[in-house]
Amino acid sequence: MWFKHLHLYRLHDEQVIDLESLDDALSTQAFRPVGPFEAKRVGWQSPGGRLDQSLVRDIEGHRLLTMGCQERLLPSAVIKEVLEERCLEQEAEQGFPVTRRDKQALKEKLTEELLPQAFTRSTRVDIWWDTRNRLIGVHCASQKRAEEALDLLRQSLGSLKVAPISIAVPPGRTMTGWLNDPTTRPDTLLLGDQIELRAANEEEGVLRGRQVDLECDEIQAALSAGRRVSQLGLIADGQMRFTLHEDLAIKSIRFDDALTEEADESLSDEDPLLKLDTEFSLMAHTLSATLSQLIEWLGGETQFTTSEP
Structure with a gap:
């Protein structure tokens, strides 16, 4: 259940659809296997698998939805x-x-x-919906796949006023500042060990580093030469480590061992739905608190009005 990647979106609808209505709306686009002459099909399936009949799981306002996808592999x-x-x-x-x-x-x-005659491949995309903070996070590596999941949600609901979170100050500029001047970095935000640096001239290529000291002389020399940070490994509040991209994608998420161990210790039986709810609850509350703080550290969101696509 622990998410590895997230694409973040702000929901601009003020009213929150109730659970029963949401479940009914999703059922209109329920997943069914791809037909023999279809290349691909998407639809909603139960987050809990075959043991769960509901298309939505809700823990204190944090909702979990799952888009199922099946496609035929025809190279x-x-x-x-x-x-x-x-x-x-x-x-x-x-x-x-x-x-x-x-x-x-x-x-x-x-x-x-x-x-x-082609083989089929089945995948899933989970959506975390924080109804209190009107935040939606799509668990996938590709932004294209995230948009596909939101399109399906929009079709199911008939309307969905949502847009990628936009930060007032470009995240790349802020991340570059955190490396250039450590005093600008929040006290509870630590550097990880991954980085990507881009030059103003694209012909100069991209510098990437893994498992490196981000405050070493080589990194500082690259920054002095005019390169900017486009990806940066971070550790927030000791709760989770991740790589922040300049488009605000959150990749390579790893939750603290204490958090995952807490989930394991709280399970008194082998009920898979109880395990799902426990892990999702701990993860969702951690994500909500951490991402709200991260957005504030980055300078806050751009205030603008969106129109439904």
Whole structure:
């Protein structure tokens, strides 16, 4: 249950939909397996798996939703190989080369033929919805996948006024300042051991470091040469460590061992739903407190009005 990556969004709807209405809305887009002639399907599934009937789990205003995704794996190399064979056969039969238009039509027909034979891959994307702070975090590495989950939520609810969190001061500038001048860094915010530095001139490339001392002379020399921080490893309040990206994506999250051990010790039986709720509760409260503090450290959010897409 412990999230590894997060993309953060601010919900601009003032009213919070009640649990029953939310569950009913999600059921209209419930997940079903991909059909034989479908390349991909997404839909809502129970966060607790087969043992749970509800599409939403709620712990003190922290809600957990899960988008299920199933797609057929049909590599382009396979299509290309078979397509070339079919084109050669057709050229031999008709006595002249296959036109580009006919080749495209043949490719589409071939894809339809091969799809039912393709293996399927199933994945899930969890959504943490902090209703009290009107914050939504999507657990995935890709922003594209995060937007896909929000699009599905928007379709299910009919309306969803949400936008990526925007910080008044560019996070990259603030992170660079934390390294340049340690006195600007909050007392309870410690440096981790990962960094990415970009130059003003893109041709100079990107410098990346893992398991390095971020206050070493080499890093300081790169900053003096005009490079800026685009990713920075951080440890917040001793509760969680993560890599902060300049687009405010939170990657490589690791929660403190004391927190995960607390979850293990609080479980009195092997009930998987109890385990899910316990871990989610501890994680959600930690994320809520830490991210609210992080946003404040970064200079606060930009105040603006969004319109529903």
